[in-house]
Every structure is written in structure tokens, then in C-alpha cells.
Amino acid sequence: MRTLFPTLTILIILVIIASCGGGESVDVADHATQVQAWQADRLSGLTAERGWLTLIGLYWLEAGENRVGTAEGDMVRFDPKYAPGGLCSLFLEERDGSPAVRLVPLPEAGLMVNGEPATEQILATDADAEPDILSVGELEFFVIRREDRFGVRAKHPQAATALSFTGLEYYPIDPKWRIEGTFVPYDQPKSILIPSVIGTSSESLVPGEVRFEIDGEKCTLLPLSGGLDDPTWFYVFRDGTSGHGTYPSGRFLVSDAAVDGKVILDFNRAYNPPCAFTPYATCPLPPRENWLTPAVEAGEKNYSQH
Structure with missing residues (x-):
């Protein structure tokens, strides 16, 4: 059967x-x-609002002063559609025998650090527990460290990569x-x-x-x-x-x-x-x-x- x-x-x-x-x-x-x-x-x-698609730039810092803004000659130069103008200077220098990045903000720029008005300070990088986040308007940027190199990574929700994203x-x-x-x-x-x-x-x-x-x-x-x-x-x-x-x-x-x-x-x-x-x-x-x-x-x- x-x-x-x-x-x-x-x-x-x-x-x-x-x-x-x-x-x-x-x-x-x-x-x-x-x-x-x-x-x-x-x-x-x-x-996400601050995800990888929102990156607009990566700028490697040189020893000494690095001006940040939109002007020709700025070491960290943003497109004017992302930033209002001059923002600050970042000084790559030695502190207690180790390299560090010191922030000197322009008073009129309205720059914020972690949501508070910016003051002169040593910035934490992404090699630390959390990097200090600098912002003005919708622009955000922070310092990254790769071995002995320091750079600035910037994000904006209107980044071209975010606006043109076609899916996975x-x-x-x-x-x-x-x-x-x-x-x-x-x-x-x-x-x-x-x-x-x-x-x-x-x-x-x-x-x-x-x-x-x-x-x-x-x-x-x-x-x-x-x-x-x-x-x-x-x-x-x-x-x-x-x-x-x-x-x-x-x-x-x-x-x-x-x-x-x-x-x-x-x-x-x-x-x-x-x-x-x-x-x-x-x-x-x-x-x-x-x-x-x-x-x-x-x-x-x-x-x-x-």
C-alpha cells in the first residue's frame, strides 16, 4: 500500500x-x-540624520594654525551653502609631550561645542571615548585621529550623497x-x-x-x-x-x-x-x-x- x-x-x-x-x-x-x-x-x-551619507568633507590638519571657514586659503574650507563664513582656528600642537588640537573660536561665528557656546579648549577626538562635536546651524564637524594624523570630518543633512541616495x-x-x-x-x-x-x-x-x-x-x-x-x-x-x-x-x-x-x-x-x-x-x-x-x-x- x-x-x-x-x-x-x-x-x-x-x-x-x-x-x-x-x-x-x-x-x-x-x-x-x-x-x-x-x-x-x-x-x-x-x-540617519547624521549617518555616513551626510559626510561633506575630510580635511587633514597641518602643524600650527588651521583656519576653518569658507574663505579661499582656509585649511578647512566648507562650501558656503553649508557654513556662514569664518568659524574658528584649530591649532595642531604639542601638549604635555603629545599632539593635541586646540580650538580658538571666532566670537561672532556662533560656533557651538557639544551644544554649548564654544570657548578656547583642547578638543577630544574620535580616538577618545567621544569626540567633541562642533556645530553651527545644521553643519557638524569633529576631529578624527589616524595614527599620527589629525583631520576634520564634517557632516550636513543636505549632503549630495544623502540627497542622491538610491537605496541598497x-x-x-x-x-x-x-x-x-x-x-x-x-x-x-x-x-x-x-x-x-x-x-x-x-x-x-x-x-x-x-x-x-x-x-x-x-x-x-x-x-x-x-x-x-x-x-x-x-x-x-x-x-x-x-x-x-x-x-x-x-x-x-x-x-x-x-x-x-x-x-x-x-x-x-x-x-x-x-x-x-x-x-x-x-x-x-x-x-x-x-x-x-x-x-x-x-x-x-x-x-x-x-
């Missing part, structure tokens, strides 16, 4: 599948819903790309140098490596931030789609930290670095250890407007 399976039972079987790397099963519909929610959060963050494009969501990897810790975290698009490098402590397979090919990724006790890990990687559908320099990925030696890498959540949208970012580049040979046709595609 033939056994007939109800159509509903067959559908249930079809939508419960194992992830590409083996391990726990995933419900296709639930997984798609979760990735779609992540995509919505990603879009919201990117298009993704590969179809596919649970195949939700891969379970095995975390192999090092005896001691290793320090590696992470290059950047501006030619600087930063040090990152790597707790170990995540090993997994893509279509039978063995792969490895190094989490570049987050220690063993941190809840999430961050990766910068490139793959066979880099420059062929995705951003040429690579993409970012975040995962939960390892649990019982296992890590879930969901490449459906791979996303572009800020440099895919603006020339005023200083993005890290993937170390050679994070170059994957297979084409990861998942996650965010290249942004065509930049």
Missing part, C-alpha cells in the same frame, strides 16, 4: 533545512524575516549562506595590522580563527575586533564577488561570538563599508588572511552611485 504524504507535510520538510556548513537547522521563512528586519535596520542607520541592493536571501563555523582559539590573542584606504594601519587583537566550508572548499576568517568575552565579533573580508558585483575593497560582517566552539556566519548580512558611499571615510581593508576564494553571492551588492 502506498503511503501518501499530505502536501502540508512536504512543504514543512522543504522549508526546514540545514545551514551550508552543517549544524543547527533553520526555518527558511523565519530566517528570511530576520534578515529582512536586519536590512531595514541597516537602511535606517545608513540614512541585495542578493536574494538564501539560508545556504548561513554557515556554521568552528572557532579555533589561539593560545594567546595575536596582534595583526589592519590596513586602511588612506594608507594608515591599526592594530587588532585576534582571539583565534573561524573555520568553515563553502561548497566543499575550506575557508578561514579572522575576527578583527571583539575578545573572547565580547558578545559580537567583527570581520572585514573580500571574496570572489569583490569588484564583480560587490564593493571591490571588500565587505563587513558581524557575528555572535563563539558558543561551545561554534560560530554562525550569516553572509546574507554582509554589508558595504562606508567607503562604498562616500570618499570621506577611512575604512579598514581586509587582511590577506580574510581573502576568500569562493564567490559569496549573498548580502549587500556594490552601490552604483559611488
Whole structure:
């Protein structure tokens, strides 16, 4: 006697599948819903009032005085549509044996620092806990530090990149790309140098490596931030789609930290670095250890407007 399976039972079987790397099963519909929610959060963050799309400039400071305003000859020169005129001077100088940036505001400029009227002071940079935010009208700017270089990054909600933004494009969501990897810790975290698009490098402590397979090919990724006790890990990687559908320099990925030696890498959540949208970012580049040979046709595609 033939056994007939109800159509509903067959559908249930079809939508419960194992992830590409083996391990726990995933419900296709639930997984798609979760990735779609992540995509919505990603879009919201990117298009936020002071998000990456609002950058209007990155200006590197020189030793001594750097005038900030809209006049010809100003070291930090804003487009007049963003700033009312001269704003301040920023002095890059030595303080107690270390480089620092001193603000001297122009009294008539109406400049604010963290929402309060500006006074002469040493400015915190993005290398500190929080940078001091200078503002006038809708213009905001602050000091960034990259190794021994100091710069000014500026934002405005009417930035051309924000006004011309056309949205994000993704590969179809596919649970195949939700891969379970095995975390192999090092005896001691290793320090590696992470290059950047501006030619600087930063040090990152790597707790170990995540090993997994893509279509039978063995792969490895190094989490570049987050220690063993941190809840999430961050990766910068490139793959066979880099420059062929995705951003040429690579993409970012975040995962939960390892649990019982296992890590879930969901490449459906791979996303572009800020440099895919603006020339005023200083993005890290993937170390050679994070170059994957297979084409990861998942996650965010290249942004065509930049």
C-alpha cells in the first residue's frame, strides 16, 4: 500500500533545512524575516540624520594654525551653502609631550561645542571615548585621529550623497549562506595590522580563527575586533564577488561570538563599508588572511552611485 504524504507535510520538510556548513537547522521563512528586519535596520542607520551619507568633507590638519571657514586659503574650507563664513582656528600642537588640537573660536561665528557656546579648549577626538562635536546651524564637524594624523570630518543633512541616495541592493536571501563555523582559539590573542584606504594601519587583537566550508572548499576568517568575552565579533573580508558585483575593497560582517566552539556566519548580512558611499571615510581593508576564494553571492551588492 502506498503511503501518501499530505502536501502540508512536504512543504514543512522543504522549508526546514540545514545551514551550508552543517549544524543547527533553520526555518527558511523565519530566517528570511530576520534578515529582512536586519536590512531595514541597516537602511535606517545608513540614512540617519547624521549617518555616513551626510559626510561633506575630510580635511587633514597641518602643524600650527588651521583656519576653518569658507574663505579661499582656509585649511578647512566648507562650501558656503553649508557654513556662514569664518568659524574658528584649530591649532595642531604639542601638549604635555603629545599632539593635541586646540580650538580658538571666532566670537561672532556662533560656533557651538557639544551644544554649548564654544570657548578656547583642547578638543577630544574620535580616538577618545567621544569626540567633541562642533556645530553651527545644521553643519557638524569633529576631529578624527589616524595614527599620527589629525583631520576634520564634517557632516550636513543636505549632503549630495544623502540627497542622491538610491537605496541598497541585495542578493536574494538564501539560508545556504548561513554557515556554521568552528572557532579555533589561539593560545594567546595575536596582534595583526589592519590596513586602511588612506594608507594608515591599526592594530587588532585576534582571539583565534573561524573555520568553515563553502561548497566543499575550506575557508578561514579572522575576527578583527571583539575578545573572547565580547558578545559580537567583527570581520572585514573580500571574496570572489569583490569588484564583480560587490564593493571591490571588500565587505563587513558581524557575528555572535563563539558558543561551545561554534560560530554562525550569516553572509546574507554582509554589508558595504562606508567607503562604498562616500570618499570621506577611512575604512579598514581586509587582511590577506580574510581573502576568500569562493564567490559569496549573498548580502549587500556594490552601490552604483559611488
